[in-house]
Amino acid sequence: MEVQRQTNLETFSSKDLEKALQRIKKSIWVFHLNTGSCNGCDIEILDVLTPWFDVERFGIKLVASPRHADVVLLTGPITIKTLPRLVKALRAVPRPRLVLAIGSCAVGGNIWFNSYATLGGFPNIIDKLDELGIIIDKVVYVPGCPARPEAIIYGVAVMLNLIKQKSHYKKVKT
Amino acid sequence: MVKFVKVIPIATKVGTVTIKYPYAKPLVTDSFRGAIEVNPSKCTGCGACTRICPPKALSMSIEGETAILRYFIGRCIFCGMCADVCPEKAIKITKEFELASEQVFDLYVDVEHEVVTCKRCGSKFVTSRLLNKVEQKLEEFPKELLYLCPRCRRIEMLSKQTYLR
Amino acid sequence: MESLSTSSEFENLYSYLKRFSDRLVEEEDNLRIVVESEKLREVAEVLSKTEGVFLRTIAASDERSVNGFYKMYYVFGIDKIHRNIVIEVPVDSSDPVVPSITDIVKAADWYEKEAHDLMGIKFSGRTLYKFVLPDDWPDNVYPLRKDYTVQDLVKLYRPEIVTKAKEVEAEAAIIIPIGPYHPALHEPEYFELYVRGEKVVDARYVGFMVHRGIEKLAESMKYDQVPFLAERICGICGFVHSCSYCQAVEKALKIPIPERAEYIRSIVLEIERIHSHLLWLGVAFHLLGYDTGFMHIWRIREQVMILAELLTGSRKTYGLNIIGGVRRDIDRDKAKKCLQVLDNIEKEFKNFVDAAINVPQIKSRLRRTGLLPKSEATSLSLVGPTVRGSGIPRDIRKDYPYAAYKYIDFKPVVRSECDNMARTEVRIYEIFQSIELVKNFLDRIPEGDIAVDSWEPEPYKFGIGAVEAPRGEVIHIVITGRYSPYRWRARAPTYQNLPAIPIMLRDIELADAPITIASIDPCFSCTDRALIIDISSNNVKSVPLNILSLKSSKLFR
Numbered sequence: 001m002e003v004q005r006q007t008n009l010e011t012f013s014s015k016d017l018e019k020a021l022q023r024i025k026k027s028i029w030v031f032h033l034n035t036g037s038c039n040g041c042d043i044e045i046l047d048v049l050t051p052w053f054d055v056e057r058f059g060i061k062l063v064a065s066p067r068h069a070d071v072v073l074l075t076g077p078i079t080i081k082t083l084p085r086l087v088k089a090l091r092a093v094p095r096p097r098l099v100l101a102i103g104s105c106a107v108g109g110n111i112w113f114n115s116y117a118t119l120g121g122f123p124n125i126i127d128k129l130d131e132l133g134i135i136i137d138k139v140v141y142v143p144g145c146p147a148r149p150e151a152i153i154y155g156v157a158v159m160l161n162l163i164k165q166k167s168h169y170k171k172v173k174t
Numbered sequence: 175m176v177k178f179v180k181v182i183p184i185a186t187k188v189g190t191v192t193i194k195y196p197y198a199k200p201l202v203t204d205s206f207r208g209a210i211e212v213n214p215s216k217c218t219g220c221g222a223c224t225r226i227c228p229p230k231a232l233s234m235s236i237e238g239e240t241a242i243l244r245y246f247i248g249r250c251i252f253c254g255m256c257a258d259v260c261p262e263k264a265i266k267i268t269k270e271f272e273l274a275s276e277q278v279f280d281l282y283v284d285v286e287h288e289v290v291t292c293k294r295c296g297s298k299f300v301t302s303r304l305l306n307k308v309e310q311k312l313e314e315f316p317k318e319l320l321y322l323c324p325r326c327r328r329i330e331m332l333s334k335q336t337y338l339r
Numbered sequence: 340m341e342s343l344s345t346s347s348e349f350e351n352l353y354s355y356l357k358r359f360s361d362r363l364v365e366e367e368d369n370l371r372i373v374v375e376s377e378k379l380r381e382v383a384e385v386l387s388k389t390e391g392v393f394l395r396t397i398a399a400s401d402e403r404s405v406n407g408f409y410k411m412y413y414v415f416g417i418d419k420i421h422r423n424i425v426i427e428v429p430v431d432s433s434d435p436v437v438p439s440i441t442d443i444v445k446a447a448d449w450y451e452k453e454a455h456d457l458m459g460i461k462f463s464g465r466t467l468y469k470f471v472l473p474d475d476w477p478d479n480v481y482p483l484r485k486d487y488t489v490q491d492l493v494k495l496y497r498p499e500i501v502t503k504a505k506e507v508e509a510e511a512a513i514i515i516p517i518g519p520y521h522p523a524l525h526e527p528e529y530f531e532l533y534v535r536g537e538k539v540v541d542a543r544y545v546g547f548m549v550h551r552g553i554e555k556l557a558e559s560m561k562y563d564q565v566p567f568l569a570e571r572i573c574g575i576c577g578f579v580h581s582c583s584y585c586q587a588v589e590k591a592l593k594i595p596i597p598e599r600a601e602y603i604r605s606i607v608l609e610i611e612r613i614h615s616h617l618l619w620l621g622v623a624f625h626l627l628g629y630d631t632g633f634m635h636i637w638r639i640r641e642q643v644m645i646l647a648e649l650l651t652g653s654r655k656t657y658g659l660n661i662i663g664g665v666r667r668d669i670d671r672d673k674a675k676k677c678l679q680v681l682d683n684i685e686k687e688f689k690n691f692v693d694a695a696i697n698v699p700q701i702k703s704r705l706r707r708t709g710l711l712p713k714s715e716a717t718s719l720s721l722v723g724p725t726v727r728g729s730g731i732p733r734d735i736r737k738d739y740p741y742a743a744y745k746y747i748d749f750k751p752v753v754r755s756e757c758d759n760m761a762r763t764e765v766r767i768y769e770i771f772q773s774i775e776l777v778k779n780f781l782d783r784i785p786e787g788d789i790a791v792d793s794w795e796p797e798p799y800k801f802g803i804g805a806v807e808a809p810r811g812e813v814i815h816i817v818i819t820g821r822y823s824p825y826r827w828r829a830r831a832p833t834y835q836n837l838p839a840i841p842i843m844l845r846d847i848e849l850a851d852a853p854i855t856i857a858s859i860d861p862c863f864s865c866t867d868r869a870l871i872i873d874i875s876s877n878n879v880k881s882v883p884l885n886i887l888s889l890k891s892s893k894l895f896r
């Protein structure tokens with residue numbers, strides 16, 4: 001099994017992306033999309049809004065429609081029944097499309113990554129979405145089962161280029 | 175009737191509970207299970223962790239001249255079963271949860287092992303560390319049989335009369 | 340605990356069953372009878388007429404490689420004497436047809452649809468359509484049959500991304516994203532509400548979008564890996580699924596788990612109940628427009644999450660269970676901390692809920708809405724706080740005791756008003772009761788091991804494990820195999836409770852629909868969007884549910 005780097009497609013140049021990210025650093029509006037998750041990550045997302053973590057002090061707010069969203073919070077391993085609706089939802093998000101894939105389901109498919117009823121996580125459908133013309137400009141993956149509220153805040157900070165990520169590919173020899 | 179106004183004194187009494195992460199330290203208890211870390215000096219490449227891992231985040235494969243134990247943080251469920259099962263206690267559970275990454279590629283950690291080649295058929299069947307460990311434990315084992323893969327070892331034992339007593 | 344054959348009330352039932360079939364096995368908790376499919380309706384008729392007998396679950400199993408036929412297991416429970424009656428019906432493998440019993444036992448409806456979808460068993464006397472699997476799944480491919488491995492199924496079907504909507508054939512419908520108005524709990528399910536003016540006339544439910552193929556997956560995993568799989572069936576009440584699975588296997592193989600492990604499991608189960616009820620209460624307040632309530636309750640709930648992390652290692656999906664016991668112990672420091680936190684929560688919660696429940700909006704919107712009459716609740720065999728709010732005291736902790744509940748005494752919380760307020764009160768008082776139970780357990784927990792040293796798997800043994808989840812009864816059936824479960828049937832409480840929604844939604848104001856749907860505490864909460872189909876004007880529009888719900892609140896300003 002080869003592990004390869006993904007390359008971003010060039011229709012939205014990286015300079016445009018930088019400018020767009022600067023703009024939304026002020027008040028980011030997020031939209032939550034559940035593609036068949038167990039709800040563990042979803043209640044942690046909601047927890048991030050409650051008084052102990054209070055992400056509203058950064059101006060982050062949840063919106064009801066993908067057309068108002070800056071960032072899409074995606075959870076779930078993308079089951080076969082939710083795929084058409086996911087496509088419709090993502091199509092409605094205006095450019096730049098930023099996706100935060102939260103939880104081990106969305107990043108790698110979790111325990112059911114090879115089940116007949118799921119597609120195994122977000123990385124497996126990025127190509128399919130590209131074919132349909134839905135270009136995802138930036139994805140940040142937040143592992144965790146469920147992902148802690150602090151890990152979600154960290155993920156948002158990486159998305160907005162406020163922090164450099166700590167994870168890097170490592171190979172150690174014995 | 176006006177009982178509900180009692181909420182106001184409750185709110186004022188409690189004050190603020192917010193933990194101002196990331197400007198303050200996060201509230202992590204002692205028992206928290208974060209990402210795991212494989213100690214390369216202790217790991218023998220036996221593969222026990224890969225067998226128990228529910229989402230198969232730990233996998234072992236032989237690529238070219240080496241065997242690679244691959245840990246995919248993206249699929250890990252942070253259950254800690256691998257640490258419980260490892261016979262060498264080479265897996266440590268850290269408290270790391272700030273794992274976000276822009277590329278799936280960065281969520282892999284590989285541990286590379288040297289492999290032993292079968293003297294008869296040339297296939298690579300086990301890591302050299304594990305073979306050494308087994309050799310130490312079995313004192314009376316004939317050396318010629320040790321460097322054969324399981325299939326060749328069976329053939330060798332059945333064909334040579336000296337081993338059948 | 341009386342046995343079926345000696346209990347006076349059910350003596351007639353027992354002698355009838357004995358006459359019926361000679362293949363009858365009486366085990367410790369279960370009475371297993373093999374009945375031919377022609378006689379199934381007769382037996383179902385008698386069981387449904389006997390008072391105190393409820394349908395618990397139905398499972399279909401592919402036993403062609405072992406016995407040469409399929410088998411349907413119908414599990415009926417008699418709460419009073421803590422016994423199950425398991426009706427086993429062998430089904431011919433070349434033409435699998437079983438008579439449908441939905442007209443006699445209303446609760447069997449969904450189970451038959453699921454058995455048809457996933458195992459391909461036909462039910463005579465009713466028409467069936469695709470229920471769990473998507474509409475374009477290939478015909479005659481039944482995932483749970485042993486003919487297919489998981490990889491085979493992946494090769495047979497991968498979904499196509501269709502660019503046009505297929506669900507609603509009305510041009511007035513806007514493109515519907517899965518936009519939950521309340522992001523946290525919504526699994527993507529939706530309800531279609533048929534209205535006449537402002538009153539709801541009927542409701543249709545479209546779901547199973549979270550079907551991940553868990554039962555099939557477990558057949559290729561080892562025994563000790565399945566508790567982690569089971570825990571992720573639901574992120575809010577996951578620990579009950581893992582306990583239920585472990586109990587089913589332990590019962591099937593007669594593994595004696597140490598008492599300390601039973602107490603630890605019960606303590607964590609009660610902590611999960613506290614967190615789940617607080618979560619529900621916060622969401623209910625939000626649905627009624629009272630966001631202050633939501634924020635305060637979740638502030639109080641956070642302490643429970645931190646406590647769970649201290650005791651088990653993770654805020655949710657605890658990973659504590661293995662077959663034969665638990666993985667982590669509760670030492671003296673942790674027990675002390677636990678008591679401190681619970682005292683704190685009890686004080687704060689009492690203070691707050693006193694003030695919150697007296698908010699005029701909340702009181703008037705919860706009283707007398709969403710009525711669920713006692714007779715309907717009985718005939719549908721509902722479970723959990725839903726049924727305890729209608730005056731029926733069903734609680735698995737009392738009826739089929741398990742873990743440390745065998746050693747203590749307590750009374751389930753019951754209310755008889757049958758409306759939304761009754762169900763809310765049941766949950767509030769259950770929080771206080773759970774805090775008392777944890778204190779009780781921590782007091783009496785014995786010393787000892789926390790897991791058995793080793794155990795041996797034996798193939799083809801049958802076991803039933805049931806646990807009282809915050810939402811109701813969770814029941815798992817396990818038929819063991821050599822290295823992994825041969826058949827695992829997991830049934831969550833919401834599955835049993837959902838058919839009650841159309842009944843509760845009849846003739847209520849549209850604005851009361853969200854809180855009514857939420858009052859059964861669906862494990863995926865109250866949908867994302869509702870499609871409102873106005874019959875009188877033939878108008879279809881889709882409206883976010885929070886807007887819908889706030890309409891009524893405005894009347895109180």
